[in-house]
Amino acid sequence: MSKSTDELFKNVISHAKEYGFVFPSSEIYDGLSAVYDYGQFGAELKNNIKTYWWKAMVQMNDNIVGIDSAIFMHPKIWKASGHVDGFSDPMIDNKDSKKRYRADQLLEDKIERYDKDGKTDKAEQLQHDMDEALKNEDLPRLKELILEHEIADPIGGTRNWTDVRQFNLMFSTQMGAVADDADTIYLRPETAQGIFVNYLNVQKSGRMKIPFGIAQIGKAFRNEVIARQFIIRMREFEQMEMQFFVRPGTQKEWFNQWKETRLKWHLALGTDAAKYRYHEHTKLAHYADAAYDIEFEFPFGFKEVEGIHSRTDFDLSQHQQFSGKKMQYFDPEVDPETGKPYGNYIPYVIETSIGLDRMFLLTMINAFEEEDLSTEDKQDSRTVLRLHPCLAPVKAAIFPLTKKDGLPEKAREIMDRLKVDFNIQYEEKDAIGKRYRRQDAIGTPFCITVDHQTLEDDTVTIRYRDTMAQERVASADLEKIIGDQVSWRNLLK
RNA sequence: GCGGAAAUAGCUCAGCUGGUAGAGCAUCAGUUUCCCAAACUGAAGGCCGCGGGUUCGAAUCCCGUUUUCCGCUCCA
Numbered sequence: 001m002s003k004s005t006d007e008l009f010k011n012v013i014s015h016a017k018e019y020g021f022v023f024p025s026s027e028i029y030d031g032l033s034a035v036y037d038y039g040q041f042g043a044e045l046k047n048n049i050k051t052y053w054w055k056a057m058v059q060m061n062d063n064i065v066g067i068d069s070a071i072f073m074h075p076k077i078w079k080a081s082g083h084v085d086g087f088s089d090p091m092i093d094n095k096d097s098k099k100r101y102r103a104d105q106l107l108e109d110k111i112e113r114y115d116k117d118g119k120t121d122k123a124e125q126l127q128h129d130m131d132e133a134l135k136n137e138d139l140p141r142l143k144e145l146i147l148e149h150e151i152a153d154p155i156g157g158t159r160n161w162t163d164v165r166q167f168n169l170m171f172s173t174q175m176g177a178v179a180d181d182a183d184t185i186y187l188r189p190e191t192a193q194g195i196f197v198n199y200l201n202v203q204k205s206g207r208m209k210i211p212f213g214i215a216q217i218g219k220a221f222r223n224e225v226i227a228r229q230f231i232i233r234m235r236e237f238e239q240m241e242m243q244f245f246v247r248p249g250t251q252k253e254w255f256n257q258w259k260e261t262r263l264k265w266h267l268a269l270g271t272d273a274a275k276y277r278y279h280e281h282t283k284l285a286h287y288a289d290a291a292y293d294i295e296f297e298f299p300f301g302f303k304e305v306e307g308i309h310s311r312t313d314f315d316l317s318q319h320q321q322f323s324g325k326k327m328q329y330f331d332p333e334v335d336p337e338t339g340k341p342y343g344n345y346i347p348y349v350i351e352t353s354i355g356l357d358r359m360f361l362l363t364m365i366n367a368f369e370e371e372d373l374s375t376e377d378k379q380d381s382r383t384v385l386r387l388h389p390c391l392a393p394v395k396a397a398i399f400p401l402t403k404k405d406g407l408p409e410k411a412r413e414i415m416d417r418l419k420v421d422f423n424i425q426y427e428e429k430d431a432i433g434k435r436y437r438r439q440d441a442i443g444t445p446f447c448i449t450v451d452h453q454t455l456e457d458d459t460v461t462i463r464y465r466d467t468m469a470q471e472r473v474a475s476a477d478l479e480k481i482i483g484d485q486v487s488w489r490n491l492l493k
Numbered sequence: 494g495c496g497g498a499a500a501u502a503g504c505u506c507a508g509c510u511g512g513u514a515g516a517g518c519a520u521c522a523g524u525u526u527c528c529c530a531a532a533c534u535g536a537a538g539g540c541c542g543c544g545g546g547u548u549c550g551a552a553u554c555c556c557g558u559u560u561u562c563c564g565c566u567c568c569a
Contacts, residue, residue, distance in 0.1 A: 018519080283569095463529080
């Protein structure tokens with residue numbers, strides 16, 4: 001990482017905190033690792049990003065509908081999805097080789113070796129001890145066993161082990177007043193399952209015909225071993241996901257289409273296309289038959305912002321098996337090859353899944369500029385967030401040029417008119433230039449100044465964030481001028 | 494998780510070999526000015542991340558801990 005990009009990232013983080021975009025969670029108590037809160041402008045920006053996504057996905061596609069499923073779900077769902085078995089392992093690290101192993105697998109290997117060597121007594125004893133320890137979730141005991149049986153790192157060969165730790169990516173809690181294993185439920189580690197388990201409800205109640213999609217925006221939780229780089233990897237984060245249900249055999253086409261559609265969504269914001277790239281997964285997850293990430297070049301390198309995955313019929317099949325409910329869809333359309341309807345099948349799924357917090361950070365980094373405005377006479381600079389007007393937290397700020405002569409009253413009158421349509425700020429403190437710069441720092445695209453001429457002919461000046469140029473316009477035209485610029489039409493057309 | 498670095502005002506940082514806590518910007522009140530960081534006057538803001546230890550005395554030295562950043566590792 002070069003020094004300047006490193007600086008950029010730090011400056012964005014400082015800026016985000018200083019101007020009320022992102023704060024460390026629980027900061028007065030020293031913060032909580034990898035948890036962040038959105039401040040007054042951050043919340044607005046985040047909501048605008050959500051709106052852009054929701055409109056582009058749900059409103060603009062008549063075959064996609066949106067839902068909002070609960071964070072708590074039946075625990076069996078996570079068994080069906082593979083999350084329970086995939087992510088609750090006792091792990092141990094070797095301090096010399098820095099390799100991490102599953103503690104139970106190291107012991108299993110040892111048992112096998114005892115068996116091979118004819119030491120069946122030892123094998124049985126160890127098996128018994130291990131089962132006991134696993135059952136009781138006695139992690140110190142697992143380490144004792146590893147030490148007792150002199151198990152060495154298969155790669156490094158040393159026995160310099162850390163303690164055994166339970167790695168479970170899912171947060172768990174108890175439902176019901178009595179703490180009992182049977183009542184353990186999880187905070188969802190992804191929003192996708194909320195869509196899969198509602199697939200039948202939506203399809204039937206909405207009379208949806210394949211191909212169709214279900215979209216959702218919501219929080220997900222992962223107990224990451226390490227979480228760093230600001231809001232790139234958080235323990236509580238927000239996803240915007242869409243699962244698109246298609247006829248088996250057509251998944252490739254749809255996959256390619258969504259891959260392109262989603263990148264276009266990003267580029268419509270005016271981001272430099274060179275900052276984006278696709279990354280193809282070569283090692284596919286157990287559920288996928290194709291997977292691409294859309295990556296963005298953050299100051300610390302390319303990072304995944306969005307994933308487009310072809311999930312086959314894995315999830316719906318699993319839920320059919322675990323729930324005992326049929327997940328099939330009857331497709332009445334006639335197959336030209338056979339001349340008969342396609343009939344019953346479990347749909348294949350194309351998933352688009354974007355990390356909202358990452359999108360937020362991307363937007364901030366992309367918009368952030370420390371512009372040098374120095375002239376020969378004096379040094380000058382400004383910090384400006386060049387946010388797309390649709391995403392800007394505050395659409396316009398209204399300033400009376402001075403605090404006297406009835407200008408504040410006039411300015412407030414205009415604000416009261418505009419605030420019905422737009423998020424507006426009013427400021428009368430400090431010199432006009434300073435107020436302009438303050439608004440630049442939070443990305444407000446327009447500043448409207450009420451001066452003495454306003455009282456005579458009802459015109460105001462409008463000053464543009466990006467060019468810093470000013471224009472005199474009729475106050476009555478403001479709704480149209482601002483409205484045109486912040487209209488979602490600019491992004492969705 | 495391992496290794497490295499850091500933590501002092503809202504932000505950026507200074508604070509020497511231990512001896513009363515500092516600056517710039519920002520904030521608030523006022524005067525003045527008025528179209529791009531104005532000036533002046535005044536004010537507020539600090540458990541020097543937290544806990545222990547050494548010391549007559551710790552922001553400063555030592556130990557622990559929390560949080561953050563960097564590298565590895567991890568991320569179905």
